[in-house]
Amino acid sequence: MSGHSKWSTIKHKKGAADAKRGRLFTKIIKEITMSAKVGGGSVDSNPRLRSAVAAAKKASMPADNIDKAIKRGTGELEGVTYEEITYEGYGPGGAAILVDCMTDNKNRTASEIRHIFAKYGGNMGAAGSVAFQFSKKGYLAVEKSAAQEDALMELALEAGAEDFRAEDADVFEITTDLSSFESVKAQIEGKGIVPQTAELQMMPSSTTAVGDKAPALLKLLDMLEDNDDVQKVWSNGDIEDEYLEG
Numbered sequence: 307m308s309g310h311s312k313w314s315t316i317k318h319k320k321g322a323a324d325a326k327r328g329r330l331f332t333k334i335i336k337e338i339t340m341s342a343k344v345g346g347g348s349v350d351s352n353p354r355l356r357s358a359v360a361a362a363k364k365a366s367m368p369a370d371n372i373d374k375a376i377k378r379g380t381g382e383l384e385g386v387t388y389e390e391i392t393y394e395g396y397g398p399g400g401a402a403i404l405v406d407c408m409t410d411n412k413n414r415t416a417s418e419i420r421h422i423f424a425k426y427g428g429n430m431g432a433a434g435s436v437a438f439q440f441s442k443k444g445y446l447a448v449e450k451s452a453a454q455e456d457a458l459m460e461l462a463l464e465a466g467a468e469d470f471r472a473e474d475a476d477v478f479e480i481t482t483d484l485s486s487f488e489s490v491k492a493q494i495e496g497k498g499i500v501p502q503t504a505e506l507q508m509m510p511s512s513t514t515a516v517g518d519k520a521p522a523l524l525k526l527l528d529m530l531e532d533n534d535d536v537q538k539v540w541s542n543g544d545i546e547d548e549y550l551e552g
């Protein structure tokens with residue numbers, strides 16, 4: 307299984323535990339606010355905001371919460387000023403890790419992330435120490451019960467997708483470059499197919515087999531994701547399926 311596919315499998319299996327409503331809402335609200343701040347408050351002209359609002363609706367976030375988050379981003383309402391920052395490091399087994407954060411206090415966040423790395427067997431590195439091993443791609447996962455493989459593959463590739471994979475037991479996985487993500491997503495949804503996941507991801511160019519260090523790596527990733535300032539965590543750790551069961 308490819309690196310991006312394996313990491314996405316980890317995300318799927320961890321999804322239920324990560325979807326604690328309060329924490330999920332907080333992360334989505336931050337993303338909506340930042341998206342509106344950076345690209346404006348219109349979902350029609352701001353793809354990042356459009357994706358954030360779609361995630362909010364999928365999580366059953368009240369429309370009023372979404373509207374207020376957008377207005378805080380555009381400055382129509384007062385609110386906390388957030389800053390985006392990515393921390394890099396290595397985890398157990400030598401796996402590279404990227405940690406995307408959104409914070410109102412960089413010093414606090416840096417201290418907390420460094421502490422988590424150290425406590426759970428990793429090392430936080432300098433900026434640029436691992437980022438070169440990842441590239442930003444569009445990623446869509448479609449439940450296998452929602453589409454026929456050949457038809458979906460043809461649709462996705464004709465719309466501009468880079469790759470189509472069916473190795474995951476539960477979903478078809480589609481990878482795109484940044485410029486094609488929105489069009490591929492629109493083509494799929496235009497056929498009445500609702501992706502389980504549709505987002506931009508940092509995908510590793512290669513993976514690192516972590517062997518029996520997998521439980522320790524998964525623990526570190528969990529603890530990073532549990533931090534209130536952390537939005538996303540990415541890793542190139544290649545984890546055997548036996549450690550993903552349960």
